[in-house]
Amino acid sequence: MTIEAWRITGQPDLDSHIGWRVELAAHLVNCLTATSAHGRPVTPPSGGDDRLAALTDQLAAVGRVPSLLTADEADRMAAAGRPPLSLTDADADRLAEVAAELRPSFGAGDRILGAAARLNQLLVRHNAVPNLHGDPHRPLVLSFHRADADLVDAWAADTGTALAMVIGVGQAARLGACQADECSLVFFDTTRNASRRFCDLACQNRTKASAYRARRRAQSS
Numbered sequence: 400m401t402i403e404a405w406r407i408t409g410q411p412d413l414d415s416h417i418g419w420r421v422e423l424a425a426h427l428v429n430c431l432t433a434t435s436a437h438g439r440p441v442t443p444p445s446g447g448d449d450r451l452a453a454l455t456d457q458l459a460a461v462g463r464v465p466s467l468l469t470a471d472e473a474d475r476m477a478a479a480g481r482p483p484l485s486l487t488d489a490d491a492d493r494l495a496e497v498a499a500e501l502r503p504s505f506g507a508g509d510r511i512l513g514a515a516a517r518l519n520q521l522l523v524r525h526n527a528v529p530n531l532h533g534d535p536h537r538p539l540v541l542s543f544h545r546a547d548a549d550l551v552d553a554w555a556a557d558t559g560t561a562l563a564m565v566i567g568v569g570q571a572a573r574l575g576a577c578q579a580d581e582c583s584l585v586f587f588d589t590t591r592n593a594s595r596r597f598c599d600l601a602c603q604n605r606t607k608a609s610a611y612r613a614r615r616r617a618q619s620s
């Protein structure tokens with residue numbers, strides 16, 4: 400997804416770079432921590448293999464498998480002898496912990512200071528650091544993890560930094576949480592005026608329909 404209406408700096412490349420990492424954060428939170436979705440309770444995956452399967456499915460649904468990483472990162476993983484998508488069950492368990500730390504940043508409202516404190520701790524724990532990756536044959540790419548970081552640390556640092564950048568430019572409201580009943584999914588709101596309230600059209604329509612029925616009942620009573 401490219402971000403048309405919103406610019407951190409006026410540089411589309413940086414926006415899409417940060418934007419994908421915010422979306423990755425939302426995917427991690429949704430598939431590893433959501434306890435309800437689209438009006439129904441759901442059980443988050445609990446074992447490493449289930450978590451890995453859920454994450455793989457979630458990212459495949461948005462066309463991010465197997466190239467989950469930037470080309471730069473994929474090349475680095477390949478150079479290190481690991482295929483681009485080499486998450487293990489244990490990695491998935493660690494990513495579930497990362498997702499739990501990222502979740503409070505979405506829909507934080509007046510709890511933003513607490514969310515920011517957890518984000519700051521996450522960034523320290525996973526050694527987040529601005530870092531230019533690249534070599535003489537490829538353009539340099541700005542990442543937020545050390546070149547020798549493992550995949551989990553890299554994702555934690557990159558997603559955490561992306562959320563911090565959104566919050567830090569006064570745009571925390573763009574880290575949305577679905578306002579429909581029985582839906583704990585989160586999303587990155589890229590609408591022009593940051594007005595999105597629901598994870599998708601299904602939740603929006605369900606909420607509108609139930610509000611309509613409530614009005615009808617009130618009128619007829």
Ligand SMILES: [Zn+2]
Pocket residue numbers: 436437577578579582583584597598599602
């Ligand atoms: Zn929803």
